[in-house]
Amino acid sequence: MGNKNIVGISAQFHDSACCVLKNGKLVAAAQEERFSRLKHDSRIPRLAFRFCLEEAGLDIAQISCIAYYENPQRKAARQIWTLLDNNPPFDLLLRIDPGRAEHEIRTCLGYEGEIRWFEHHQTHAASSFFYSGFAEAAIMTMDGVGEWKTGIYGYGCGRQIACVDSVSFPHSLGLLYSTITDYLGFSVNDSEYKVMGLAPYGRPIYADRIRRMVDMPQPGQYRLNLKYFDFQRADRMYSDELPELLGGSARASGSPICQFHQDIASSLQTVLEEIVLAGAEYVHGLCGYDALCLAGGVALNCVANRRIHKDGPFKRMFVQPAASDAGCALGAAALAWYEEEGASPIAPMQHDFLGPAFTSADVLRILGACGVPASDFRGREKELLHTTADLLAQGMVVGWMQGRMEFGPRSLGARSILADPRRPEMRDRINALIKQREGFRPFAPAVLASKASTHFDVNYDLPFMLETCQVTSSLQLPAVRHVDGSARVQTVSDSTNPRFAALLEAFDRRTGCPILLNTSFNMSDEPIVCSPADALVCFFRSEIDALVLEDFLIERRNIGETFPLLQRSFETGPTNIVSDRVYAMF
Numbered sequence: 001m002g003n004k005n006i007v008g009i010s011a012q013f014h015d016s017a018c019c020v021l022k023n024g025k026l027v028a029a030a031q032e033e034r035f036s037r038l039k040h041d042s043r044i045p046r047l048a049f050r051f052c053l054e055e056a057g058l059d060i061a062q063i064s065c066i067a068y069y070e071n072p073q074r075k076a077a078r079q080i081w082t083l084l085d086n087n088p089p090f091d092l093l094l095r096i097d098p099g100r101a102e103h104e105i106r107t108c109l110g111y112e113g114e115i116r117w118f119e120h121h122q123t124h125a126a127s128s129f130f131y132s133g134f135a136e137a138a139i140m141t142m143d144g145v146g147e148w149k150t151g152i153y154g155y156g157c158g159r160q161i162a163c164v165d166s167v168s169f170p171h172s173l174g175l176l177y178s179t180i181t182d183y184l185g186f187s188v189n190d191s192e193y194k195v196m197g198l199a200p201y202g203r204p205i206y207a208d209r210i211r212r213m214v215d216m217p218q219p220g221q222y223r224l225n226l227k228y229f230d231f232q233r234a235d236r237m238y239s240d241e242l243p244e245l246l247g248g249s250a251r252a253s254g255s256p257i258c259q260f261h262q263d264i265a266s267s268l269q270t271v272l273e274e275i276v277l278a279g280a281e282y283v284h285g286l287c288g289y290d291a292l293c294l295a296g297g298v299a300l301n302c303v304a305n306r307r308i309h310k311d312g313p314f315k316r317m318f319v320q321p322a323a324s325d326a327g328c329a330l331g332a333a334a335l336a337w338y339e340e341e342g343a344s345p346i347a348p349m350q351h352d353f354l355g356p357a358f359t360s361a362d363v364l365r366i367l368g369a370c371g372v373p374a375s376d377f378r379g380r381e382k383e384l385l386h387t388t389a390d391l392l393a394q395g396m397v398v399g400w401m402q403g404r405m406e407f408g409p410r411s412l413g414a415r416s417i418l419a420d421p422r423r424p425e426m427r428d429r430i431n432a433l434i435k436q437r438e439g440f441r442p443f444a445p446a447v448l449a450s451k452a453s454t455h456f457d458v459n460y461d462l463p464f465m466l467e468t469c470q471v472t473s474s475l476q477l478p479a480v481r482h483v484d485g486s487a488r489v490q491t492v493s494d495s496t497n498p499r500f501a502a503l504l505e506a507f508d509r510r511t512g513c514p515i516l517l518n519t520s521f522n523m524s525d526e527p528i529v530c531s532p533a534d535a536l537v538c539f540f541r542s543e544i545d546a547l548v549l550e551d552f553l554i555e556r557r558n559i560g561e562t563f564p565l566l567q568r569s570f571e572t573g574p575t576n577i578v579s580d581r582v583y584a585m586f
Helices: 046-056 072-086 090-094 100-107 120-129 173-183 192-201 207-211 241-246 259-287 302-311 325-338 360-370 381-393 426-434 449-455 498-511 532-541 556-570
Strands: 005-010 017-022 025-031 065-068 115-117 136-142 149-157 160-168 214-218 221-224 291-295 316-319 398-401 415-419 444-448 468-470 486-488 490-492 515-520 546-549 552-555
Touching: 005 046, 005 325, 017 046, 017 325, 025 046, 025 325, 065 100, 065 325, 072 100, 115 325, 120 136, 120 149, 120 160, 120 291, 120 316, 120 325, 136 259, 149 173, 149 259, 160 259, 173 192, 173 221, 173 241, 173 259, 192 259, 192 302, 207 214, 207 259, 214 259, 259 291, 259 302, 291 302, 302 316, 302 468, 360 532, 360 552, 381 398, 381 498, 381 546, 381 552, 398 532, 415 426, 426 515, 444 449, 444 486, 444 498, 449 490, 490 498, 498 515, 532 546, 552 556
Parallel strands: 005 065, 065 115, 136 291, 291 316, 398 546, 444 490
Antiparallel strands: 005 017, 017 025, 136 149, 149 160, 214 221, 398 415, 415 515, 444 515, 468 486, 546 552
């Protein structure tokens, strides 16, 4: 088999992304939002495409094919049928264009070669199974909607994936969760995780009412009671009957959150867990395998994932770290790869550090251009780690940018904000002054993998922060322990992230605590930072105390009189500082 370079693309709904499989090896993957600085950017991933080719050392003529994550014709058919009974505006129908994806691949990316099209949930399934390392496994996908399907049950074996059963639109767990997200005043396709974080504050006293919105008439199937939904409205996803069912008006965005809203969130989470657990038992009965692969937006619900892993019939489970539509780029590329005769196995996904990296020379140039004073630790890594651990132990909040950027929605020690998890004030401080987000939102702990079981109820690695578990530590960890005693744990190994692991070890030596609070390096409603320039923007616009950019350390207290001028120069935000991204800067 000759050289095969396959590009996977997901785009034109939300979280567009691109990846490259080079001779069966995943060498690069990134979401467009990280370069464009437009959160959930859905456009064809022009900048991510350029990065992926450069990282792979390819030019466009060396691409064997582009694999696309859905079938645009079948998706357009579903969109048209959905609108038939609602007299939609003519301009809305004009925007349903089954040829748009190919047109933009040709014109925006300049690609003239072969394009292969795959079904949406087929790419979800492939994005998990083919990167799991399992020889055989059950597969369950759950999201809003693809072409027509909203979830599938099946299995993978070797190089093949089979769909045994499915659920079709409009019946959808993703749409159920998004509808209540909308009802609770949060943004759809963005803030569902806020509802998950709010749920432990409430009681599931409305679970019976939520169950009237969705039932399971037979194993593996769930059906929405459509009287409570309205998927055609531009302003909301629910009908007038939903507030009547739940016994309260919908919450206006930005208004106070009360006990009623917390109880609704708890009730929704309870019902979701019941359904996904029943689904896991159903798919286990179909194939009998002891491993499960999950994908789709619902698979980012780490509380439900823990319920499946703890109470379900499977001994092993893999959730691809970019489980929503962004990860479908990986699935599409894998499906195209395995269509090739003699294709070798794709390596298991041990980490998701697949994005851009920057050298110390890159950092030095931007620091010099901005006139930012920094301590230079090049060639002195141990001193850098010791100094950073001291700052964290003193109660400082540290921005941490190291190595290649993560692929997916979680910061895992490459683009992270770090703090001491033992400090009770740290959670409120970071929520209010740095992340500028709701105070109920929990933060995650990053812990050395070798010491995870000492502090958390887990006996396996969780490198992608996609399950919760109970805190069992003798240490007081108020900044990362949620109200129900749980935490969304990330285990850190020196085999996949050596510098972050070394920092945790330095902090452990300094404090006796091998754990750090780890949250994404961004402010509210912005993408996670990508470049040193993005990190500096976030640093100056927030209340972060110190910033580590590769081998350089910047402390706010050392900036002195230059700080007000520097801060004013960054106040306009990242989109005015960095326009066409990394390549224009370096």
